[in-house]
Amino acid sequence: MTQSGIDKKSERTMEAGNLVSSLSSVAKSHVGNKSPGSRAQGIGLEARGIHAWFGDRMVIEDMSLDFWSGTVTALIGPSGCGKSTFIRTLNRMHEFIPGAAMAGQVLLNGQDVYAPGTDVTKIRLKIGMVFQKPNPFPSMTISENVLAGLKLAQIKVDNKDDLLEECLERAGLWTEVKDRLGAYGGSLSGGQQQRLCIARSLAVRPEVLLMDEPCSSLDPGSTLKIEETISHLSATMTIIIVTHNMQQAARVSDYTAFFLSEGGPGRMIEVGPTGEIFSRPKDKRTENYVTGRFG
Amino acid sequence: MTTTSEIRPQKPWQASLSQRSISALVLVGAVALSYLIVAVTPMKGKLAYVALFFVIFTLFDFLFHFATRGLSAAKDAVARAIVVLGISAAVLPIISILGTVFVRGYKGLHIGLFTHDMKLNSVSDPISQGGLLHALIGTAILVLVALIISVPLGILTAVYMTEVRGRFMKPIKFLVQAMSGVPSIVAGLFILSAIVYPITKSYSGFVGSLALSILMIPTIARTSEEVLLLIPNDLREAGTALGGTQWRTVAMVVVPAARSGLVTAMILGVARIAGETAPIVLLTGGGDSVNGNPFKGPMGSLPFYIWKSYSVGTPESITRAWAGIMVLLGIILVLFISARFLSDRRSGQ
Amino acid sequence: MSQSVITPLGTVPAKREITTQPRLSDRVFRGIVTSGALSSLVILGLIFFFLTYQGFSVLRSQGIHFITSSNWQVVQDSAGNVDPKATHFGIAAMLIGTMLCALIAVIVAVPISVLAALFLNFYAPAFLKKIMVAVVDLMAAFPSILFGLWGFFILMPSAEYWAKLLHKYFGFIPFFKMEVPVFTRSPFVAGLVLAIMVIPIVTSVSREIFSQTPLDRIQAAYALGATRWSMIRAVVLPYGRSGIVGGAMLGLGRAMGETVAVYTVLNIVYQVNWHVLLGAGGNVASMILLKFGEAGPQEIKALMAAGLVLFLLTLVVNSIADFIVIRSGGKGR
Numbered sequence: 001m002t003q004s005g006i007d008k009k010s011e012r013t014m015e016a017g018n019l020v021s022s023l024s025s026v027a028k029s030h031v032g033n034k035s036p037g038s039r040a041q042g043i044g045l046e047a048r049g050i051h052a053w054f055g056d057r058m059v060i061e062d063m064s065l066d067f068w069s070g071t072v073t074a075l076i077g078p079s080g081c082g083k084s085t086f087i088r089t090l091n092r093m094h095e096f097i098p099g100a101a102m103a104g105q106v107l108l109n110g111q112d113v114y115a116p117g118t119d120v121t122k123i124r125l126k127i128g129m130v131f132q133k134p135n136p137f138p139s140m141t142i143s144e145n146v147l148a149g150l151k152l153a154q155i156k157v158d159n160k161d162d163l164l165e166e167c168l169e170r171a172g173l174w175t176e177v178k179d180r181l182g183a184y185g186g187s188l189s190g191g192q193q194q195r196l197c198i199a200r201s202l203a204v205r206p207e208v209l210l211m212d213e214p215c216s217s218l219d220p221g222s223t224l225k226i227e228e229t230i231s232h233l234s235a236t237m238t239i240i241i242v243t244h245n246m247q248q249a250a251r252v253s254d255y256t257a258f259f260l261s262e263g264g265p266g267r268m269i270e271v272g273p274t275g276e277i278f279s280r281p282k283d284k285r286t287e288n289y290v291t292g293r294f295g
Numbered sequence: 296m297t298t299t300s301e302i303r304p305q306k307p308w309q310a311s312l313s314q315r316s317i318s319a320l321v322l323v324g325a326v327a328l329s330y331l332i333v334a335v336t337p338m339k340g341k342l343a344y345v346a347l348f349f350v351i352f353t354l355f356d357f358l359f360h361f362a363t364r365g366l367s368a369a370k371d372a373v374a375r376a377i378v379v380l381g382i383s384a385a386v387l388p389i390i391s392i393l394g395t396v397f398v399r400g401y402k403g404l405h406i407g408l409f410t411h412d413m414k415l416n417s418v419s420d421p422i423s424q425g426g427l428l429h430a431l432i433g434t435a436i437l438v439l440v441a442l443i444i445s446v447p448l449g450i451l452t453a454v455y456m457t458e459v460r461g462r463f464m465k466p467i468k469f470l471v472q473a474m475s476g477v478p479s480i481v482a483g484l485f486i487l488s489a490i491v492y493p494i495t496k497s498y499s500g501f502v503g504s505l506a507l508s509i510l511m512i513p514t515i516a517r518t519s520e521e522v523l524l525l526i527p528n529d530l531r532e533a534g535t536a537l538g539g540t541q542w543r544t545v546a547m548v549v550v551p552a553a554r555s556g557l558v559t560a561m562i563l564g565v566a567r568i569a570g571e572t573a574p575i576v577l578l579t580g581g582g583d584s585v586n587g588n589p590f591k592g593p594m595g596s597l598p599f600y601i602w603k604s605y606s607v608g609t610p611e612s613i614t615r616a617w618a619g620i621m622v623l624l625g626i627i628l629v630l631f632i633s634a635r636f637l638s639d640r641r642s643g644q
Numbered sequence: 645m646s647q648s649v650i651t652p653l654g655t656v657p658a659k660r661e662i663t664t665q666p667r668l669s670d671r672v673f674r675g676i677v678t679s680g681a682l683s684s685l686v687i688l689g690l691i692f693f694f695l696t697y698q699g700f701s702v703l704r705s706q707g708i709h710f711i712t713s714s715n716w717q718v719v720q721d722s723a724g725n726v727d728p729k730a731t732h733f734g735i736a737a738m739l740i741g742t743m744l745c746a747l748i749a750v751i752v753a754v755p756i757s758v759l760a761a762l763f764l765n766f767y768a769p770a771f772l773k774k775i776m777v778a779v780v781d782l783m784a785a786f787p788s789i790l791f792g793l794w795g796f797f798i799l800m801p802s803a804e805y806w807a808k809l810l811h812k813y814f815g816f817i818p819f820f821k822m823e824v825p826v827f828t829r830s831p832f833v834a835g836l837v838l839a840i841m842v843i844p845i846v847t848s849v850s851r852e853i854f855s856q857t858p859l860d861r862i863q864a865a866y867a868l869g870a871t872r873w874s875m876i877r878a879v880v881l882p883y884g885r886s887g888i889v890g891g892a893m894l895g896l897g898r899a900m901g902e903t904v905a906v907y908t909v910l911n912i913v914y915q916v917n918w919h920v921l922l923g924a925g926g927n928v929a930s931m932i933l934l935k936f937g938e939a940g941p942q943e944i945k946a947l948m949a950a951g952l953v954l955f956l957l958t959l960v961v962n963s964i965a966d967f968i969v970i971r972s973g974g975k976g977r
Contacts, residue, residue: 101304125869152870374873381759451680476962478901542673570787
């Protein structure tokens with residue numbers, strides 16, 4: 001981890017012209033650390049032939065992806081390629097949009113989350129989500145925010161204080177807020193708020209954490225902190241992160257999937273270990289995108 | 296890999312057939328049980344049915360969800376039942392009102408209603424005699440005069456709030472809001488004290504229209520303000536950039552662009568006052584014959600006609616009152632639907 | 645321009661004042677619009693002035709008794725002149741009755757309206773929402789005489805039955821006690837009619853506030869495994885709380901000023917009556933309408949004074965409502 005931390009710092013100072021080569025070197029070292037083959041936990045979440053519609057317009061066509069436990073998968077691609085829609089189908093947030101429809105299966109530990117009779121709230125407890133903009137509940141204090149999920153889903157916990165500390169610790173926020181747990185969530189900075197939201201997602205002990213461009217509204221310093229948090233978390237859970245920032249994808253992820261919409265619905269063009277996607281992509285379109293020729 | 300032609304959009308989150316049939320079963324069960332309880336216990340009446348049904352249905356729903364999905368889902372089910380009870384309580388009166396007006400008013404309707412006045416008849420006469428022509432004409436005149444007074448004032452207020460944006464904006468917003476809360480009887484008393492007693496010393500349609508204007512101005516001002524706020528600022532800037540003065544920009548660009556919205560504001564204002572009764576009773580004198588002159592003589596109107604017929608209290612007169620209400624409600628419905636239509640068309644553009 | 649920025653000692657040129665001298669036509673335009681907009685101030689001022697002017701003599705002779713006593717008596721001597729010594733005007737019973745009816749209305753209407761608004765925003769399918777919103781808005785445009793007649797002929801028989809049940813099972817509560825079993829035309833019935841009249845107002849205010857609940861907070865709650873109801877409790881209700889209070893105050897103001905609908909369903913009695921089920925109540929607006937027909941000049945002045953009190957009362961309630969609604973509009977907590 002320290003190795004990649006140094007890489008991150010050096011890499012941020014690089015000239016734009018060297019971007020591609022630096023990306024591939026970072027990614028290589030990353031994958032060298034934790035090669036996909038060494039994963040023993042197995043597949044945590046599987047997407048099988050996911051299609052999604054808004055009204056009559058198909059926005060995602062036939063996406064199949066496996067997400068391994070203990071790995072970080074980054075979804076990259078230009079705007080409008082269906083990345084966000086895709087991860088929202090995974091924890092059934094897609095259905096809140098009027099006119100939304102889908103086809104295909106999402107298997108969590110082999111069980112289809114869309115199967116009839118499935119309790120959707122239980123699915124969302126197992127598949128947590130962090131949004132683009134930090135959205136702590138303004139009427140709640142920091143500690144109430146972290147424990148909000150328990151209250152919302154009516155889960156009883158014996159020792160709330162321990163859970164509170166553990167979640168804030170894992171989200172990398174404990175040392176900053178431990179003296180003002182009674183302050184309102186809105187009093188934190190943007191980056192702290194986002195880590196508070198991560199802590200809030202962790203409190204219900206999800207197996208999978210979806211992150212929809214979690215750093216897009218944050219400054220570089222806060223982004224770095226969130227990325228460190230992601231690295232720590234990835235040891236124990238499946239993380240899927242949507243990002244516009246290819247450097248971020250290269251820094252934090254083990255696998256990368258490239259999505260693209262060529263006028264029609266978004267499709268998955270290529271998926272593979274992050275190092276390969278950035279250094280020797282198989283598809284010409286992927287190469288064009290990661291080298292910055294478009295998008 | 297399946298081909299795309301086989302894949303259809305699905306909505307797996309919608310209730311499946313088996314879930315629906317379970318819900319229907321719960322519903323039927325609750326109906327049956329409440330019927331049974333009403334039958335065997337001394338409780339009786341519609342209220343008992345409804346209350347029992349609600350309690351039993353909620354209980355069944357709670358238990359079912361508790362058994363299948365746990366406590367939080369069960370609480371959610373109870374909350375849903377209560378929310379549905381709330382909307383039913385809000386909407387049931389309106390259904391009852393519309394139904395009552397139709398059933399009771401229908402008996403009093405006949406074509407002569409629109410061709411006769413009550414000059415030669417009293418409200419207790421058989422329904423086939425006399426009519427409400429004078430009331431229709433009176434209401435039309437009252438509304439027209441009130442429109443002539445309140446449209447300029449209401450729209451000027453709205454233009455001030457959206458175009459001039461001077462330093463009185465906040466107080467005027469507050470005052471318009473305060474004015475919309477003035478009780479109609481107070482508006483009537485005010486016109487009595489300020490116009491009728493010191494100046495005209497007699498009842499007429501005009502003073503009634505003055506009181507109605509007080510109630511109408513805030514409605515028109517607020518709706519117009521909302522409409523003018525929807526006009527994009529680019530239009531104003533484009534007008535000014537072309538060298539137009541503010542006056543010309545407002546008169547030739549902003550107001551024409553908001554035309555249909557301003558008409559909606561007027562219609563809503565008319566709907567607000569067409570049935571206003573209290574000031575009409577105080578001020579217009581309520582004649583029984585057609586009077587086309589708002590400045591002279593008592594003037595009949597629909598609300599007064601209904602009021603008078605109701606107050607007399609014979610079966611014939613009460614049927615008259617319901618028929619009058621049906622006509623009044625018909626007018627308000629037409630106004631309301633046309634306002635909806637206009638604003639829908641506007642937002643659709 | 646650029647050299648003045650570079651100077652180290654700060655010889656920044658003085659700011660130029662940008663002045664726009666509006667053209668004559670624009671000044672005239674602004675003058676007309678401003679004076680038109682001030683019409684609301686003028687009208688409200690005139691209402692206050694004329695009602696005070698007409699009611700002043702009564703207010704002066706009655707003093708504080710005008711609002712603290714319930715004695716309304718016009719005594720004439722043998723020549724038909726009003727005897728100022730024996731004549732009393734007091735509207736305490738009417739004022740208390742007004743508040744009582746309006747309070748009943750709000751207590752009944754607010755829960756129903758909030759639930760209805762929740763249904764429209766979070767439960768109703770799109771097509772149902774569109775229809776229901778139109779129906780509720782239409783109800784707000786119904787004339788009050790319609791509510792009055794419907795209340796008298798349709799609601800009152802049922803309401804009397806409900807009142808009897810309340811009396812039977814909750815008679816131990818002081819408000820529901822009654823010595824004489826007269827259930828007709830009680831403040832309870834009037835309150836129910838008023839409740840039905842203010843439901844559309846409170847519903848549309850609550851709906852407006854609820855629909856402004858930030859979507860990201862709603863989604864955050866759902867993503868944490870919230871059910872619809874726990875989401876509403878954690879996110880929507882805290883956000884809309886003060887808006888609901890404002891809407892309730894708005895409804896209260898409306899209910900206090902209502903005339904005709906109350907007149908048809910309330911038995912007006914000049915006695916303070918706290919027993920809401922008993923058929924004896926008061927209402928300032930209805931009293932004015934009731935007394936107006938047969939009032940002599942002196943009594944008319946007293947009615948003007950009563951109108952002034954009603955005007956000020958609704959003004960205060962509406963101002964508080966307005967203040968709360970504006971303050972809560974688009975605010976986070």
